[in-house]
Amino acid sequence: MRVWRKGRNLLHSVFRSGNADGGLDAELRFHLEMETAANRARGMPENEARTEARRSFGMVAQVAEECRDARRTRPLRDAIADGRFALRSYLRNPLGAALVVITLALGIGANTAVFTMLNAVLLRSLPVEKPEQLAYFWQGTPEDKGNSFSYPFYRQFAERSRSFSGVIAWDGRSLSAGIGNSSERAAVELVSGNYFAVLGVSAAAGRVLGVEDDRRPGAHPVAVLSYNYWQRRFGGATTALGSSIRLQGMPYEVIGVAEPGFFGVRVGQSPDLWIPMAMEASTKTGEGWLDSSGWSWLQMMGRLAPGISREAAEAEASTLARAILEEDLGINGVPATALEDWQRARLSQKIFLDEAGRGISSLREQFRTSLWVLAALVGTLLLIACLNLASLFSSRVERRRSEIGTRLALGASRGRIFRQFCLESLLLSLLGGAAAVGVAPLATHTLVALLPAQEGPAYLDLQPDATVLLFTAAVSLLCAAIFGTVPALLASRIGIGNALKAGDATTGRGSRYPIALLSPQFGLSLVMLAAAGLFGLTLVRLQSLDTGFPRESLLLASVEPGATGLKRDAIPAFYTDVLTRMGSIPEVKAAAIGRIRPLSGGLMRESIQVPGRTAGSPGDWDCDVQYVSPGWFRTLEIPLLRGRDLAASDDTNSTKVGVVSESLARRFFPDRDPIGQRIGMGGDANVFIVGVVRDAAYSDPKQPHAEVLYLSAIQNPDLFQQATFFIRHSGSAKRIAGILRTAVRETIPDLPLYAVETMNEVFDERFARERMVAWLAGGFAVLALLLATIGLYGMVSHWASMRRREFGIRLSMGATPADLVGLVARKTAVSLLAGLGIGLGAIAALAPFIEDLLYGVSSRNAVVLAGAALVMIAAGMLAAVLPAREIARTAPMEVLRNE
């Protein structure tokens, strides 16, 4: 109670406008009147009564001050008075103040934007219950880990594991989702029945999936919508519940909507729908994978049981996994010596658990370094801006000398002056920070737009939360500290005599500070210029990568005829039909179909067996696999080196054939001609090699020597429920895309074309990260240099104009303008060299951290560094010499006359 009363009193006495002291004046006046009346009653005449009352009271003003001090409001009152004063002076010069606030808003806003992204991708916990208990599963060896598991393994593990209170599994798929007459693709997640329960996620409407929805395969066509999807596609209508949505043609009932803010466990992606794992077979044509322990396609995550550490869980999981594998292979109890090599290798694999509290994210791995680099860049930019403001405000202190001198003479302490100037800076900084909160969302959205949409629509939870706001506040305060302290120090050190003197300021210690602030600004600009140069060069190198085939004028478009219920046997005819149509068009040079999109990151790997060769670990026999139609190599313009291409005559009735890349041939057949050799896939060696093609990049553009086995599309029709068309064309890609669309529609009316892009677009997408960093770094570097040079220009102008008199005297005594400019140039050169030193030092220290983002360029590239240094010094010298020349040209007489 007492604390409350104290606080309330404090606030009352501070904020009661005008009378910020509880009516103190009135109270004292009352006392004096009572005393005067008492004196009158004692017989004193009026005047004497009054003066006697005053005398016995003491100095009223002093007592009043003591009362106010007793209320302990002095610092706060002073601060408010200073604040009011500052506001008034800003209102008198709104433009200047506005410029500062805008600069700060932009700088702090940019930093907040980057931090928001950092927070969303790297820092924030999943919006689930107790995220710190979650762990993500990997299996394999430390050097070679995979995150895919089979369904039987998952079931066994989930049932038998003791270290987890719950284990969930899921797989993400892109399916066609039809509502009413419209159909579009949706990101769907197949999840185990306990998914929502283990994560602790509830429903915003209806209910979420439970274990009872995952009992019998194929028997639970129910779906849960994500909150965003519900808003986007259903308009948030309650009629969505109970309605039907067709996934791959099969109707599912919408039973609920997940709570808002839940986006699954992958950061950067958000499924639109969740359906029970039991429905797996219905999502594709062909066999279901639920029963097969040979297909590893699920991801697993578990909630650690209370009291169990991740290490303990890992150990138990590895043991359990081994046991399950032994049972599966039927080798329990078999001594190790009797096992085959590959069995031994499989059994030695372990389970690894990653902490999953912040979600899993390939986005995180890709963007971790870039985001930190971005953060460093915007931070540096803001730092330069603050140093700039510090010089600006320092020179303003000069102009306010007489004001300060007057205050000192009236009894203000130096501490008070210091606090006043600090407060002025703080005010601007807080205004800037507040404005930044408005600016930041826009900047964040721009940044996110630059992210590649690789695995489906990018979704990041970018709502500003307390962390972000706290960050903004902290940055604002930091800014105020940086650009407010130096001017405040300067102001509080002004000697009274000096301050009240009229005329030019003498070259006191004050003028050293602004120059000292110059060097770091230019040094930091150098760092940013160098960074921009390195990232830019990286981008150039990446753009010019040789992928083994020309990327221009190559159109890609995907279809999924299997989703429309077309009969399996009719699908090959469909492809042939479309390809024939496209072939007849003059602009089309070649057309073919393939299963995997090169350079897009998608891939298929297989273990192959080469008869006559056995030694080595299992991984030695993995290679990339691509399925293509005849003519694909011609379309991609990958030259055939030996033998022949796949042909239409290689069909389901003839022997299986394949074409290999040079690198594969070199590795698996180093000493013989691969043509005619057999390769085995899946247990029987039945693929004959008929041709060798030149190396081309497969899924990673940076690796042009992929070891690829190309198999025939005609001989593997099951894999062509969906496929990509490749069209080498002349003329506009848009036109060809339109023609293709028509051709497809004429063959199968309802079949949509999706993922229509040119090969160049696919390629560019892969380097979206590097592009984003290069452009942003370039932009920031330009801004930084601009800030530093403008600051220098202003400072030299100001400095020189303060020394007009001195210059005038020198000129009249025989100095030439060139001498004066030389004077300025020398001072500037010293500063710039110091800046160079700072910059180079910083670059040396920071270089190792950006290696990850560079390609084909070392972080110590001398050309880039030299170039950056040159630009910086040139800009600096120009910024200094130009204004100096202006001033030096002033005629001496004119200057002296102004005195």
Next chain:
Amino acid sequence: MSKPTDLVQGTLDLLILKTISLEAMHGWAIAQRIRQMSAEVLQVQQGSLYPALHRLEQQGWIEAEWGDSENNRKAKYYSLTSAGKTRLAEEQHQWERLSGAINLVLNPSS
């Protein structure tokens, strides 16, 4: 008349608290009452009274309210808070202990 005894701050607080424990008063009345009750021995330095009052208010022992005074002018009346009552009892107890102890030293009982 002998010089009015200067009051140490702590004792001034005690006197103020005691004075207004009986009824709410404004500053001037408090000064008069102390003089009266002490038979004119204790003359409160008027300059120290008001800072003391404001300090006590800030600390929460007393609270103030504006009211009408005898001559129909607005005056600020101070009264004890419940915390203040406790404080008064404590302070009074302390004072009695202290003065009792000093008495013992000055007049050792025979």
